[in-house]
Amino acid sequence: MRNTCILPDFLEEISEEINTEIENLGPCRIENPLRLPEVCFITDDMRVSLRVSEGSLREAFKKEGRIPSAELAGPRPYIYFDPAKTRAAIVTCGGLCPGINDVIRSIVLTLYHSYGVRHIYGIKYGLQGFIPSYGHDVVELTPEVVAQIHELGGTFLGTSRGHQPIDQIVDALERMNVNILFMIGGDGTFRAATKIKEEIAHRGLKIAVVGIPKTIDNDIWLVSRTFGFVTAVEEACKAIRCAHTEAIGAPNGIGLVKVMGRYSGFIAAAATLATKEVNFCLIPEEDFDLEGPGGLLAALERRLAERKHAVIVVAEGAGQKYVQGEKPEYDASGNLKLGDIGIFLRDRIKEYFSQKGIEVYVRYIDPSYIIRSVPAVVDDRIYCGFLGQYAVHAAMAGKTGLMISYLNHHYVHIPLSEAVKKRKQVNVHSRFWLSVLESTGQRRLKNEA
């Protein structure tokens, strides 16, 4: 059943076995202060299947007697930390994403109102905030302080890129007597989180490290959809509509839009499906030729001859073979510096048609940071609210080294070590991608071998 369309949650059927045992700091002996009916508490043996294909489930049961599954998230009947003495810290790392403030707010409100935790620290500017030499202050977080932050985009705490020394981070946690560290970030952050967790264990400390997956590209493995993604697609669609308006507004008008997506083209693909105005959707997962009869330029020329206008959406990570220099460069976080495929395509398309003597109007739009800096849409807001709540429930129960994920309509715990093993990408053989191709009408943009 691997070809099924699985939008708006793009996760492929998970075929390998996953170790989803979650680490605990110790036994939970404190009664959960949440005033809930008993039946509402979750126990660790409640698990969610990672598959839903009847055939695949049947086979797994037959063969192994069990199915790949993940621990269900939610409030435990007993907790590990004593709320009155608990100190929590929140840090946001990496690039912006719509909804970060909603997650911060949800963590603070749940800690404060549901559990009665009174010491919550906001770490400024990502991991830098732990390092004394940067001199960033710590922010005391209360319900009053976070009351309105969800109305604004970005992160109220600030963020930064780049590695910081793990021991200094744990030093800071010790100095501040922090018991729980919430890390909102992507795979780089989760790698750091894993090392922090190990250093904590090495020092014999009792500090829970809980991750909330954040990536504008929706490319974290074992998360069906990351928060902010729907908002980003909403914004990307606005830019595409403008590109379409420009394209039909001129003879041989070509609207070209670059959107985020370093390794995974989910934003480009979803925006293509949503607008239905895109004629070529280029993503990192699918190689394409530019020149030759099977390439993009010839296809574009045919499209213009037929319809007099065209819209192209390109993910920033697509076609890197055309724009990477000899030596790849990396940024502070160790991410490859991408070449600018948008500018490259704009110029090459102009040149191509100019050489052919065909007058075209190329309108290039790069919404860039706009799609990640806006406040979250309602769907993401609700999602962020739950992510924050479940992160608190996990942390108070002394669970560590995990992230909160959303899979098969349930919130679950996934070990950070599993989450960073792979990157989630568009399966170019799935119904989802085939629907994109159906929508654009584009063929495979490759010359015959």
Added chain:
Amino acid sequence: MRNTCILPDFLEEISEEINTEIENLGPCRIENPLRLPEVCFITDDMRVSLRVSEGSLREAFKKEGRIPSAELAGPRPYIYFDPAKTRAAIVTCGGLCPGINDVIRSIVLTLYHSYGVRHIYGIKYGLQGFIPSYGHDVVELTPEVVAQIHELGGTFLGTSRGHQPIDQIVDALERMNVNILFMIGGDGTFRAATKIKEEIAHRGLKIAVVGIPKTIDNDIWLVSRTFGFVTAVEEACKAIRCAHTEAIGAPNGIGLVKVMGRYSGFIAAAATLATKEVNFCLIPEEDFDLEGPGGLLAALERRLAERKHAVIVVAEGAGQKYVQGEKPEYDASGNLKLGDIGIFLRDRIKEYFSQKGIEVYVRYIDPSYIIRSVPAVVDDRIYCGFLGQYAVHAAMAGKTGLMISYLNHHYVHIPLSEAVKKRKQVNVHSRFWLSVLESTGQRRLKNEA
């Protein structure tokens, strides 16, 4: 695992056995014209589990050797209808909902471009459009005609409420030589669809009837989330933000918002979770007292004393015991005419505080049709696109008497007869509803027995 939060897809774990055998008009012998890799076609034995709890799956396999599941939707390798000779009709029934035009457009584009069907009729004003005495024209639907309709809210075809004679509807289908009827509507429509399907069978005709579930209230059984719902919540949240602004803008300000939700309070509940500004959320599924120490008015008075403002969201179907007359009245479609709980609450709250000599500012907002008449947000647009595609795939394969549903991240076929058996409602014992209560801080609004 029934207490798990299952937002944004609200379906409860399905516990009973479901007959999901889908009827076929006959064997499929025509090769599917879609140029897809073989592996992309779906066969009828591919099924999706309706449960994802590991324990419940294990038990089902143990006890019965099988699990509740539904037929996977998608293009079949062979189809029943010859595209060149196929005539399809689309009808939209009941109230408006964001995304109807997206569904219509998707059906037309898939029929036309993917299958090559050239005769597609739009039936005007719902079931009235079949009845000659109304004199409504039929609209010829082509890609050009539907090119821009998704930019606008509402339904391009018009709709109406009320029953129409089944035999006259089938007469019309016969007269027009229609082979496929797409019905976009809710449970009332699906009841009519079932009768139409039976009359078709009775007459020995070969007409497929395929439903696309539409309800602004998100209350159709066996559909995790109906299209347009996210858009409706987005709009409802705007009204609630205004109510909150009004409430904090005056001493003892009370913002009262009525939202749609006749029997199911999903819009009220989701909007409460999204805005985090609501102090009382009243839905049809949970009875509440107005008077007495445990009732709403006393709770509201306490809230004002503490915080000087309050926001109340009430679903239109909540508290009907206060506003129903002696004899219930019904509209043309047989729906109960609800009493106006919004106006009632507004007036009773004013009166209550006036009698107590407490000056309050009550600001009542009823966004009413605004939340269902706007164009769809991007998430709903993508969803509608898929619903239309899958409806066409099912119909071309000669399947009938079914609706397209979205369950556990997959599109599936559900017999209409199953879909109308129940209404989906908020489970007031679920994590979802408990999260709403946590967000509002409201207690059970009932006096002790």
Added chain:
Amino acid sequence: MRNTCILPDFLEEISEEINTEIENLGPCRIENPLRLPEVCFITDDMRVSLRVSEGSLREAFKKEGRIPSAELAGPRPYIYFDPAKTRAAIVTCGGLCPGINDVIRSIVLTLYHSYGVRHIYGIKYGLQGFIPSYGHDVVELTPEVVAQIHELGGTFLGTSRGHQPIDQIVDALERMNVNILFMIGGDGTFRAATKIKEEIAHRGLKIAVVGIPKTIDNDIWLVSRTFGFVTAVEEACKAIRCAHTEAIGAPNGIGLVKVMGRYSGFIAAAATLATKEVNFCLIPEEDFDLEGPGGLLAALERRLAERKHAVIVVAEGAGQKYVQGEKPEYDASGNLKLGDIGIFLRDRIKEYFSQKGIEVYVRYIDPSYIIRSVPAVVDDRIYCGFLGQYAVHAAMAGKTGLMISYLNHHYVHIPLSEAVKKRKQVNVHSRFWLSVLESTGQRRLKNEA
């Protein structure tokens, strides 16, 4: 030239002579601390013509040797108050309006950064905030406190309706050593402001009272357009678009929208011009009949017969003759309590067509507070920024008993005593209103005498 269209600034040509002498608390002897080129300061002899018709100007010069004009607003070369010792207070009165927070923020930033004033008090909940018995706190206003308030609708300070004892208000000003009082409000507020100014003079105090005109209805005399009005029309248009979508979505669909406008129909009229979808626009300034061959109902019936749908926009103050009881009632501020013309029309229209046996679908939308509680659009934001700045310039120069107005593209000073003499209304003989009638195609809805 009185028939000229004067949108988006609706002021009629001012024909009578206006006394626009502005009162001063005393001579200005302190050099203005603004670091501006000399040429940028404004002197009191700079005046703006209130007329722009060449003929009317010529005549005025000929007859009287001068023209009706107003004192130009702006920074004076010398100021009255010593910034280091100045204490200013801001109060917001009456109903909400988009942009109030922008005005507050602009006043605070200009006082603080341009003039160096360090003591700025925010009075809570309107005039109540002056009265000790209410127990409302005063808010210390600084650039930090107001940094983000413009992102939210409403008033950060809160507001209230109703009269308060003038002497207690001035007592409070004395107790707080306030030198400048900024009053953001409408004609009721300006009447109170005038009395406060008189009491101040009576006590021999040196306190400047400066008004910033605020009314969602755009009905303040001698102001071409009030802030927030454009935002309100933008929101009203959204409701009308939904009503139109509903109307065309059903056979004989009637979309009915009630918008704000107690005595002046500017919102209804402007929204009609903007959407171009309205067929009947009813405003307080033009009487209409409901029954009879010339009345609304007959006209509506004709419209439905021709086009099968209709959209009606009604200002809340229109047709009051149908909904006023025997004895008019008044609210705390002395405003007439209006009858609900929207509900009345909805019910009467349903009844009319029901009696005629014509099936119609009436969709009634009352956006009510939504149109006044949203954050301001950009145009209003810029406007609010200037109003705040000019109010500060006037106050620092010791001017009192005036409001800041915008006339003929210039900001001017208008004595409060002039502003409250009349109410601005739609001139039903102007090109503006004729354009509305042209847009709707409606005739005069009156039966022949």
Added chain:
Amino acid sequence: MRNTCILPDFLEEISEEINTEIENLGPCRIENPLRLPEVCFITDDMRVSLRVSEGSLREAFKKEGRIPSAELAGPRPYIYFDPAKTRAAIVTCGGLCPGINDVIRSIVLTLYHSYGVRHIYGIKYGLQGFIPSYGHDVVELTPEVVAQIHELGGTFLGTSRGHQPIDQIVDALERMNVNILFMIGGDGTFRAATKIKEEIAHRGLKIAVVGIPKTIDNDIWLVSRTFGFVTAVEEACKAIRCAHTEAIGAPNGIGLVKVMGRYSGFIAAAATLATKEVNFCLIPEEDFDLEGPGGLLAALERRLAERKHAVIVVAEGAGQKYVQGEKPEYDASGNLKLGDIGIFLRDRIKEYFSQKGIEVYVRYIDPSYIIRSVPAVVDDRIYCGFLGQYAVHAAMAGKTGLMISYLNHHYVHIPLSEAVKKRKQVNVHSRFWLSVLESTGQRRLKNEA
């Protein structure tokens, strides 16, 4: 009074004498079919003063016995063209601008419904549409065709850049028997319009040429504000808010936004006033140094040291001295090809701080075509509606060689020959620009001579 702030209508006080005599094709002998009260018709002797300063008016009357004024627009009692026989054409030239479709729609509806003209042609793709060799079709325009076009951005008719032979254009008008040509465009278009008018006169034809001023930059002389400008600023502000969010989200975050504005910085300036978050606003009208103690880079460094973040808005035409090559290049319409000041600043800022060893996060946003391709906001919609109406009134009265302008709250006729004499620019000595500087806190970015 030249320092007065004159926002949102930016026109400087007109000091020179202007010839505003409007050409007529001949005497008007046909009664105007508009059913208006007599008093609503406008006669040619009604004129609007171009000044409003009392002093300047007084002086003009004294010295010359008259004041600079313009002919009032509006329906004339008698018209030149017989509606039954009139053929009108509409062409849209140059870049896109929000509201073009609103103007087209208004022209068509007014011609059709108010005057009864039945032959209205839409010329495709700007002036190209007149030239047979391009092979573009002509579109028949009716109320049905234009019913929904205002819901979409761009131009329904398409546009193009570049000159076309005047004689071939007039040939086309002759072939089509066109009597009225409406040209929606900027100064380039108006230069072509003037030549077309002359060629028409030379051939002894009776064809009226009426211009509607369109420029996203708001830079047309003698128009206080061009349509679409408010919408463009609204969109620009969204990008600036995102830049601000990015800037405060990182240590030493720098948000850099490039907006449209080739020669006139109105968008940059107005967006700066509206958002209040901008620290440096760079426009073509004011030269700035980059290097040196008085330059931008040093000022930026000081700002970061103080506040840790900064937002820069740069109009595309600013700082061209840094990015122009040796030989200026021109596009098809003869416009100078601008160097990319945005990319240049981004790179130079990065380099500067890198050399200084200061870590900064530069976020560059270029919303480019987004701000001109969106549908118009309500304020622009109303404005466009009036522009279309007044253009039709002028044309039907046989007036030619003019544009419709909005000055001092009135719609007036301005000869095209006057409109192209100058370009409207930001007066850097005006209160308007000083307010921008006050808002940013920026000083003059120049090193001492």
